[in-house]
Structures are given as C-alpha cells and as structure tokens.
Amino acid sequence: MLSTNNYDIIIAGGGLSGLSLAWNLAKKGYKKKVLVVDSTFAPGNKKTWCFWDSSSPPFANIIYKSWRKTYFSAPEFDSFLYMNKYQYHCIRESDFKEHVLTELKKHSNFTLLEENVLDFSSNKNKAAMVTKSSETFLADYIFQSIFEPKSKKKVKYPLIQHFYGLEIKTSVPVFDPGCFTIMDFDESFSDGTAFTYVLPFLNNRALVEYTVFSRKVFDTKKEYKEKVRSYLKERYNLEKDDYEIKRKEYGEIPMSDKVYPITYTDRIFNIGTSGGLTKASTGYTFLRIQKFVDELSNNLLAGNSITSPELSKARFKYYDLLLLHILDKQSTTSVRVFRDLFKNNSIDKVFDFLSEDTNFLEDIKIMSSVPPMPFIRAISRNPKL
Ligand SMILES: Cc1cc2nc3c(=O)[nH]c(=O)nc-3n(C[C@H](O)[C@H](O)[C@H](O)COP(=O)(O)OP(=O)(O)OC[C@H]3O[C@@H](n4cnc5c(N)ncnc54)[C@H](O)[C@@H]3O)c2cc1C
Known part of the structure; x- marks a missing residue:
C-alpha cells in the first residue's frame, strides 16, 4: 500500500520558482499528486520582482506598476529614456504568493506543507525529502530551490549583486510615478560598481535601493541605509524627518560564472536561483524562471524526460x-x-x-x-x- 507521504512530484521551496512551477502545472491541468513545501506560506513582502516585457507579461493581472520611461545617470551622461517596444513591470511578492496559493487551493491534487526541509536523498527509483519534524516524503521527482548545489568547476568571478532599499512615503509629492530610475551611478564608490535604483509607485511613495556589484557584501545594513539616506537628500532634498519608512528590502543575487548542475542528485532537480537561472551579468531572474517552468511543466504533462535548461546560447x-x-x-x-x-x-x-x-x-x-x-x-x- 502507498504511504500518505508518497507523491508524484515534490516541489521543495515555495518561492518564485517553486510556486511558478506549481502554478503552471495546476493551470495546465496536471492531475498527479504534487506536494509543495516551504518553511512558510505567509504572504511576506520582502521582494519586488521587476522585468521588461514586450508582449503579454506573465501574471499580468497582479502587476503592481509598469513604466515606459526611465532615467539613467552616469558621469558625463544622463538622460530620460523612452521604451517603445518594452514596458518595465513590477510584481510584489505578497501579491504573487496570494494569487498562486489561492489557485493551488482549488486543486485537490496539490498539497501545501509548511515545514523546514533538512535534506534530500535519492536512488534510481525514488527521491526522498526529510523535514525538521523527521518525516520522510517520497516522490518520483523533487524540484528544489532551497539548497545551493556545488559547482563542478572553479568559480573565477564570484560576484554578488547586493542591495538594500527603503520603501518610503513622503508627506509631499516628490516623485514622478511615470519614470523609474534604472541606474544612477555612485562615482564616489570604488570597491565595486554601485548605483541607486528607484521605483516610484506614487508621487509620494517609492522604493529607493542602493545596489552594488562586488565580491563582498557590506559589514552592516547601516552602511547601505546611509547610502540610501544620502541619495534621498542629494536627489530629492529629503531629510530623515520628511519620510516614513514603510518597508525595507535586502537582497543578494549571484552574478558569477558558476556552472550550476541540473541535478542535486538522481531524480532531484535544481530550479530557480539554485538551478542557475539568474543571468550572470545582470542578476535578472524572474523571466528566465517563467520561461524555464513553462517548458518544464509542458514536459511533465507530456511525460517527457526532464532536460537541462538551455536558456542562453x-x-x-x-x-x-x-x-x-x-x-x-x-x-x-x-x-x-x-x-x-x-x-x-x-x-x-x-x-x-x-x-x-x-x-x-x-x-x-x-x-x-x-x-x-x-x-x-x-x-x-x-x-x-
Ligand atoms: C530582494 C530580492 C529582489 C529581487 N528582485 C528581482 C527583480 O526585480 N527581478 C529579477 O529578475 N530578479 C530579482 N531577484 C532575483 C530572483 O528573481 C529572486 O531571488 C527569486 O525569488 C528567486 O526565486 P527562487 O525560487 O530561486 O528562490 P526563492 O524565491 O527565494 O524561493 C526559495 C524558497 O525556499 C524556501 N526555503 C528556504 N529554506 C527552506 C527550508 N530549509 N525549508 C523549506 N523551505 C525553505 C524559502 O522560504 C523560499 O520561499 C531578487 C532577489 C531578491 C533577494
């Protein structure tokens, strides 16, 4: 008899890639048993995912804000730039999670489990996942975005895109909500390449993020915060008391030549950032994840073998x-x-x-x-x- 801990597929990690895969499978009519596990499904709002798109963007109905105009600034050149073909879109993590989880709950073959995953193992026939409460779950395949796999090759450029942002609300209108700032370079910074990125949602509300491409993150969050505060003073003449901090966002995205293996072990596949889906030179990952899970879900539905993603020529x-x-x-x-x-x-x-x-x-x-x-x-x- 099959144990109740037996599934056809386990999706370990219910973040962007895990939930996008589950969403694709559910919407395309996958009928087999799927377990989606994450340490929490609470709708946190720690990330805003932005991407550019020229036709019909994924998750169009939960796009929070879109722009066609951007500001770029570097020494000896600054300009407003206008997109004709593309729009730059932004989706909030909380909206995404709520949207996908609401859909998954309508499908009885999808089970959501809030648990900490400790480890995986596998043999030729089955993959196993062990959780903190010492339960073991079996499946034909596991798709995991929790653990970073080891690189097979030495990494030559282990860069990190690290950033810290404040989403602020001002008492008076200061932002142009029709124009986001893609890169406003910080000439004074020499331990890497640094710029500020601004997403204005309303004329009195924006996410202002100090971003660095370098090998090492700053020692404290305070250092990033000071950079954001001095940018707000310089560019918008905003003192500390002129705004309220509504949210903070910190992130580290790999920007390296690491070669990510497709499998963690037999029958366990790496997806998302752990699957090497980040574009090394920019850190953008959102659309590459969508493209990958679209193909992967089609293969699973068709019963095809799972192949390595060929996202880049x-x-x-x-x-x-x-x-x-x-x-x-x-x-x-x-x-x-x-x-x-x-x-x-x-x-x-x-x-x-x-x-x-x-x-x-x-x-x-x-x-x-x-x-x-x-x-x-x-x-x-x-x-x-
Ligand atoms: C703050 C931030 C902003 C970003 N913004 C952009 C952007 O604008 N555009 C873009 O293209 N890319 C962006 N990225 C890069 C990338 O798109 C995101 O990191 C994306 O979330 C990666 O998806 P993922 O599924 O690989 O990882 P995640 O979304 O992080 O999912 C991993 C999941 O695993 C769960 N988990 C971890 N450990 C355990 C455990 N032991 N047991 C159970 N569950 C566990 C976590 O709770 C999480 O939900 C951003 C990254 C960060 C960090």
Whole structure:
C-alpha cells in the first residue's frame, strides 16, 4: 500500500520558482499528486520582482506598476529614456504568493506543507525529502530551490549583486510615478560598481535601493541605509524627518560564472536561483524562471524526460563572462561601459541584447558602441568559455 507521504512530484521551496512551477502545472491541468513545501506560506513582502516585457507579461493581472520611461545617470551622461517596444513591470511578492496559493487551493491534487526541509536523498527509483519534524516524503521527482548545489568547476568571478532599499512615503509629492530610475551611478564608490535604483509607485511613495556589484557584501545594513539616506537628500532634498519608512528590502543575487548542475542528485532537480537561472551579468531572474517552468511543466504533462535548461546560447554566456571580468577588475571602466551602452543605443535595443534576443550582427553593433579596450583585455584573460 502507498504511504500518505508518497507523491508524484515534490516541489521543495515555495518561492518564485517553486510556486511558478506549481502554478503552471495546476493551470495546465496536471492531475498527479504534487506536494509543495516551504518553511512558510505567509504572504511576506520582502521582494519586488521587476522585468521588461514586450508582449503579454506573465501574471499580468497582479502587476503592481509598469513604466515606459526611465532615467539613467552616469558621469558625463544622463538622460530620460523612452521604451517603445518594452514596458518595465513590477510584481510584489505578497501579491504573487496570494494569487498562486489561492489557485493551488482549488486543486485537490496539490498539497501545501509548511515545514523546514533538512535534506534530500535519492536512488534510481525514488527521491526522498526529510523535514525538521523527521518525516520522510517520497516522490518520483523533487524540484528544489532551497539548497545551493556545488559547482563542478572553479568559480573565477564570484560576484554578488547586493542591495538594500527603503520603501518610503513622503508627506509631499516628490516623485514622478511615470519614470523609474534604472541606474544612477555612485562615482564616489570604488570597491565595486554601485548605483541607486528607484521605483516610484506614487508621487509620494517609492522604493529607493542602493545596489552594488562586488565580491563582498557590506559589514552592516547601516552602511547601505546611509547610502540610501544620502541619495534621498542629494536627489530629492529629503531629510530623515520628511519620510516614513514603510518597508525595507535586502537582497543578494549571484552574478558569477558558476556552472550550476541540473541535478542535486538522481531524480532531484535544481530550479530557480539554485538551478542557475539568474543571468550572470545582470542578476535578472524572474523571466528566465517563467520561461524555464513553462517548458518544464509542458514536459511533465507530456511525460517527457526532464532536460537541462538551455536558456542562453554559448555566445551570450561568453559576453556575460567578459562583462563579469570587467565588473570584477575595473569598476570605473564598468561604469563607462554601462554609460556608453545606454548613451549609444536605444533602451529597447539594450533590453533586446540583455534578453539575448539579438542576432550576431546586432551584438557586434552594440559591442562596438562601448569602449573596446576593456573587452579586449577581458578576451585575452578568457580566450574561451
Ligand atoms: C530582494 C530580492 C529582489 C529581487 N528582485 C528581482 C527583480 O526585480 N527581478 C529579477 O529578475 N530578479 C530579482 N531577484 C532575483 C530572483 O528573481 C529572486 O531571488 C527569486 O525569488 C528567486 O526565486 P527562487 O525560487 O530561486 O528562490 P526563492 O524565491 O527565494 O524561493 C526559495 C524558497 O525556499 C524556501 N526555503 C528556504 N529554506 C527552506 C527550508 N530549509 N525549508 C523549506 N523551505 C525553505 C524559502 O522560504 C523560499 O520561499 C531578487 C532577489 C531578491 C533577494
């Protein structure tokens, strides 16, 4: 007899990738038994996921805010940039969780379990998950986004995108809710590449985030907070008492050449950030997760074998590697590369390129619009992938 702890699939980690996979399976009519486990399903609001899209964005009905205009600022160039092809969208974690969990509760073959996962194991026939309360759950496959798998290759550029933001409410209108700030570089910072990112939701409410690309995070959150506060003073003339902090957001996203293995062990697959779905040179992950779980859910429904995601063509992986080299070795040069990228190309073209949606000729055109020497040096240090 089958134990009640037996499932066809276990989705371990009910964050962005786990819930997106569950959502896809449920909406596409998957009828087998699925267990979704997370330490908590409480609708926290620790993240805002942003992405650009040119057609019909995923989760369109819970998009919190969209923009077509952005502000970019680097030494010797600053400009308002207008998107024609794309829109930049933002989804709040709390809305996403509530939306997906409400849907999953309508499907009797989906079970939600709030538990801490301790470990996985597997053999040729089954995968097992052990929780903190010492229960074991079995399945044909586990898709996990909890533990980071070990890299098979030495990591050359272990960069981190680390950021800290304050969502603030001001008593008077100060923001233009029609224009977000994509990058406002901090020239004074030299231990990496740093900029501020601003998402204005209303004319008196915005998320203002200090972001750094470097090898090491700051020692304390206070250091980031001071950067945000001085930005608010400099750019918006806002003193501490002029705003109320409604929410804080801190994050670390890997930006590295780490090669993520597709499987954790037999029958246990890595998804999300743990599955290497982050674009190494930008940290953007949201849309790549959506693309991956769409394909994965189609394969599961069709009973096909599960294959490794081919999200990036080799040449784009190589461009990422070159950019990582520049970000790691030369922070002032990195800023010049970003400056010329945004100065000499339309923002739609930049997004095409970062979405890996350009052809080789377009790549050459874009790359010849930025300083060549840093790339030549990066190529000499990285003759191949
Ligand atoms: C603050 C922040 C903002 C971001 N913003 C963007 C953005 O704007 N655009 C973009 O493209 N990318 C963004 N990212 C990157 C990426 O999209 C997110 O990190 C995304 O959440 C990754 O999805 P995931 O499923 O891999 O991990 P998660 O969403 O973190 O899911 C992992 C889940 O595992 C659960 N878990 C962990 N340990 C255990 C355990 N032992 N037992 C049970 N459950 C456990 C956690 O509770 C969590 O729900 C952001 C990242 C952060 C940290």
